[in-house]
Amino acid sequence: MTQSVIVEIRPRLQVCNVFLIMKEDLPKEDTVQINVKTSGVDVRWLSETGETVQVIDLHNYKLKPLSLSGLHIQKNSVSFRIQTEPAVNTSGSFASEILPFDKTLDIMSSDPELLSPNIPCGEPCSLACKCCGKLISKQGLSFSRVLPLPSTGELDNSDWFCHKHSSLPAPTLAPKDNDCFYGLCFILLSTLILNISPKRVLRCSRCLAWLGTCDSSTAKLWSCTTSYEGSSTSTPLEDFILTVKNAFNNTFGITCRVMLEVKLSDKDSQYLLLWAMDKNLDVLVSGGEDEFTSVKEKQNI
Numbered sequence: 001m002t003q004s005v006i007v008e009i010r011p012r013l014q015v016c017n018v019f020l021i022m023k024e025d026l027p028k029e030d031t032v033q034i035n036v037k038t039s040g041v042d043v044r045w046l047s048e049t050g051e052t053v054q055v056i057d058l059h060n061y062k063l064k065p066l067s068l069s070g071l072h073i074q075k076n077s078v079s080f081r082i083q084t085e086p087a088v089n090t091s092g093s094f095a096s097e098i099l100p101f102d103k104t105l106d107i108m109s110s111d112p113e114l115l116s117p118n119i120p121c122g123e124p125c126s127l128a129c130k131c132c133g134k135l136i137s138k139q140g141l142s143f144s145r146v147l148p149l150p151s152t153g154e155l156d157n158s159d160w161f162c163h164k165h166s167s168l169p170a171p172t173l174a175p176k177d178n179d180c181f182y183g184l185c186f187i188l189l190s191t192l193i194l195n196i197s198p199k200r201v202l203r204c205s206r207c208l209a210w211l212g213t214c215d216s217s218t219a220k221l222w223s224c225t226t227s228y229e230g231s232s233t234s235t236p237l238e239d240f241i242l243t244v245k246n247a248f249n250n251t252f253g254i255t256c257r258v259m260l261e262v263k264l265s266d267k268d269s270q271y272l273l274l275w276a277m278d279k280n281l282d283v284l285v286s287g288g289e290d291e292f293t294s295v296k297e298k299q300n301i
Contacts, residue, residue, distance in 0.1 A: 002043075002054055007284040009061060011086060016061065020078040032073060036065050036082055043078075058284075062086075117182050119146050119228055127194075130227040132207040136196050144178040149188070174218050184246055185239040186212065187226070191219045201266060210263075248276060 008017040018041065026032075033044040039059045045052040067083035119125055121144060127137035150173075174190070175181050181188040191198040191214060202211040202219060212221040224236040234242075247258045258274040 005056060005284075005286040007056070007058065007286075009084070009282040009284065011084075011282070014084050014086060015081055016058075016063070016084050017081050018056065018079065022076040022078075025075045026073065026078075032078060034068060034071070034080065036063055036068050038063050038065060041082070117146070117180070117187055117223065117228055117233075119143060119180055119187075121146050125228065127189075127221070128227050129204040129207065129209055129211060130225050130233060131209040132204060133227075134204055134206040136194055136204065136211065136226070138193055138195050141193055142178065143180045146180045146182070149173075149181050149183045174216070185223050185234065185243060186220050187223070189219045189221065191217050194219055201263075244274065 002020055003023045004021045006019040006021075008019075010016065020043065027047065029048060031046040033046065035042040035044070039057070039062075041056040041058070041063070043054045043056065045054070062085040064083040064085060068080055070079070070081040072079045122142060125137075125141050125143060126135055127141070128135050173181070173188075175188050177190050177192055179190065194202075196202055196205060196211070198214045198217075198219065200214055202214055202221070203209065204211055209225060210222075211225045212219060214220070222239070223234045224239045227233055244258060248256050256276045258276075260272040260274065262270045262272070264270060
């Protein structure tokens, strides 16, 4: 009856989550009985045609009987949670925990540094495509203000100001001709200082490389696609790692999920889901057989 069994062991929380996936939907008349033992779980399926017992052997772990909770039965799946006891003298007990000394670097302990684009104020500057070197800025470009943005996240612009009057439109942070605002991996400029067509996607007119995006009169140029005079910019991989670190650093929870979008064209996009799992998380997967295959997460992203 069961197609696959997945057991997720979380030693820090001292629980295990069990997921049963059936080949067909469970009839409403059937009954499911779950008996939790110290070394495994017995799942009893009661139907009009008879009785079926499935044994989930977890002899390598110590379960707490009478601790079953979070039982959900939906169509062809059954899930529940069981409390576990750690091994004696290794991780404490269910009431207390012994944290081992870990010398590895925790990615969440270090804040991503907001790097300045190294554009001097009051001095001549030029912007160019990093791929082919074609100038994308107009002659005589000079910035009087080079300032970091209030936030690197996708927040509403009204959150950047202390208040707004109801009779006025929502405040905006549009850079002027002599302004350069920079975020984690990009800079914001006025489209009037660029010699490229202000379309939704900014492209180099020579090599057709994607340089950034355009919103009204504001151009967002990515640091990995634009070179500044007298300075070295980042690479796409460095910007990717910096963006992921910043996303995990600003997450207040046990797990974190990050959805990344890659635009292949104006209408075609691809998505990548990054799901940070717990450190030393042990996932047991069974394809209907008696034995489990262990997939252990050695470290966080």
